[in-house]
Amino acid sequence: MTGYPHVRIITTGGTIASLPQDNGDLAASLSGEELVQRLGMASVQVDTLTTMGSFAFNYETLAFIGERVIEALESPDVQGVVLTHGTDTMEETAFYLSLTTGHYMKPVVLTGAQLDASNPHGDGPNNLRNAVCIAQSESARNIGTVIAFAGFLYAAREVRKVDTSALEAFDSPGWGPVGRMDGDRVIVLRQADRRPVLNVKVPVPVALVRLGVGMTGAEFQQMCTGYKGVVLEAFGRGNAHPSIHSEISRLVQQGVPVIVTSRCIRGAVRPVYGGGGGRDLERAGAWFAGDLAGEKARILLGLLLANNVGWQEMWRFVEAYSRP
Known part of the structure; x- marks a missing residue:
């Protein structure tokens, strides 16, 4: 060569x-x-x-x-x-x-x-x-x-x-x-879409919680304590145990952003179900990140926090990176 x-x-x-x-x-x-x-x-x-x-x-x-x-x-x-x-x-x-x-x-x-x-x-x-x-x-x-x-x-x-x-x-x-x-x-075969960019920073640590059957709000709270941001790898379309949405609401009210992704490797999250499902998580203030992988949502949120991006602008970034 x-x-x-x-x-x-x-x-x-x-x-x-x-x-x-x-x-x-x-x-x-x-x-x-x-x-x-x-x-x-x-x-x-x-x-x-x-x-x-x-x-x-x-x-x-x-x-x-x-x-x-x-x-x-x-x-x-x-x-x-x-x-x-x-x-x-x-x-x-x-x-x-x-x-x-x-x-x-x-x-x-x-x-x-x-x-x-x-x-x-x-x-x-x-x-x-x-x-x-x-x-x-x-x-x-x-x-x-x-x-x-x-x-x-x-x-x-x-x-x-x-x-x-x-x-x-x-x-x-x-x-x-x-x-x-x-x-x-x-x-x-296809070119990259242009999206907003961020300055190089050391990301702020963000909790990444992958749900399993039987995981409740109490366990979720323990896993998120002390973090300035949370990414939830939820079930399917973006659902969780009914006890979790109240914990998300508490975090959001404290100024801790919560992003919902799926533990599935294919398909996007979407707030559809009640009874603890995605609709309740959305009502609690969580942001849904399409088919973005949880580990990548964690990097995105950590970098947004490191760049001191405001709440509304933060949502704009999450929305931009939620679609391919």
């Missing part, structure tokens, strides 16, 4: 940069320079931020990555940015970047691997080649932040990791990919 002088590769570790250690553990150990050397890439700008599994990331890591990605996007010589990343939390970093870099007309492409760098049949090299092609492609100018994996491109808002070990680790349930690769050719 020859030179790509207008692409900036930022590396953070993950399986794509991992090798077996003496004790048998896999650990991210390859620098960005070592990673691209293995692919024979020339004239590529590489920036190694860290080498660790994305399961070890925290909110400060997201802000650090966001700052470095924006720094790269601001360079007039850079057409696009590639970020190598562990697959465990890649979809969340992608969404964070879409929230903070969506106003740039340059692609931000995240990729990684399911097989480590020592595997002779590893998927990392091809994923990285594809990501670099996307980052410099004219057809991807307006694609926003995407994950490139196993030959497909997935929008940051919609993508989820759907398999722990298969090479086709990611999908966008209900929506499908926004593009695909055909050799070195980038085929874009």
Whole structure:
């Protein structure tokens, strides 16, 4: 593979940069320079931020990555940015970047691997080649932040990791990919919608509560105590035990925003049912977030709080990101 002088590769570790250690553990150990050397890439700008599994990331890591990605996007010589990343939390970093870099007309492409760098049949090299092609492609100018994996491109808002070990680790349930690769050719099926953006900040911690049968308002209250925001992964269309809506009402009256998502991986929440269902949660003051995943709603709300966004403006952001 020859030179790509207008692409900036930022590396953070993950399986794509991992090798077996003496004790048998896999650990991210390859620098960005070592990673691209293995692919024979020339004239590529590489920036190694860290080498660790994305399961070890925290909110400060997201802000650090966001700052470095924006720094790269601001360079007039850079057409696009590639970020190598562990697959465990890649979809969340992608969404964070879409929230903070969506106003740039340059692609931000995240990729990684399911097989480590020592595997002779590893998927990392091809994923990285594809990501670099996307980052410099004219057809991807307006694609926003995407994950490139196993030959497909997935929008940051919609993508989820759907398999722990298969090479086709990611999908966008209900929506499908926004593009695909055909050799070195980038085929874009649909462009990203423009949404309001936020400044890079360390998000404020937000409670993420996933409901299970029998969980009541008392248990919900315990899980939310001390948080400035709450995301509820509710049943189905956005329903909960009848004892929970009064706890939501109490939180909202105290100025704590509550966002409702679904624990289902496909389909949108909608306030339809009474008797403790979505209609009661809406009456209590909760906001419904369409088919936005709970972990992404948590990042959105945490970033809104970190940016000191007012209540009405906060709802405008939630509404904007509630639809694909």
